Amino acid sequence: MHELSIALGIVDIAEKETKKAKKKKVELIELEIGTLAGIEFDSLDFIWPSAVKNTVLEGAERRINIIEALAKCGDCNHTFKIKNVYDSCPKCNSYLKSILKGKELLIKSLEVS
Template sequence: MHELSIALGIVDIAEKETKKAKKHKVDLIELEIGTLAGIEFDSLDFVWPSAVKNTVLENAVKKVNIIQGEAKCGDCNTIFKLNNIYDSCPNCNSFLKGIIKGKELLVKSLEVS
């Protein structure tokens, strides 16, 4: 379950940024996570309380913006939604594609106090 290490990494980022801002806690953390990032959202929600206990994120509201996967076909240039990294182009059935979005995993913003 790598979601725990991801959650702990998010805690580390939040603690460093809170310290830089000379604040003591985070009121809101906003994350952007792509559907192709390899994150199980239910698993992240499960480990979150343990990961943030006794940290600046303990009482923070967590907002997750889910970014839908999207790709551009390398053969016909069709832009299409991508639910799985191995999906083919719906227009020409080619597997040659470039991922446009959906692999994001980032802390978008923190509200500190």
């Protein structure tokens, strides 16, 4: 379950940024996570309370913006949504593509007090 290490990494960043801002706690954390980031959202939800206990994130509101994956075909230049990295172009069936978005795993914002 790598979601634990991801959650602990988020806690570490939040702790550092809160300290840098000379504040004590986080009121809101906003995350952007792509559908191809390899995150199991149910696992992240399950582990979150344990990971943030006794940290600046304990009690903080958490918002997750899910970024849908988008690719561009390398053969026909068609842009299309994908669910898996191995999906083919729906227009020409080529597997040659560039992933434009969907791999994000970002802390978009922190509201601290």
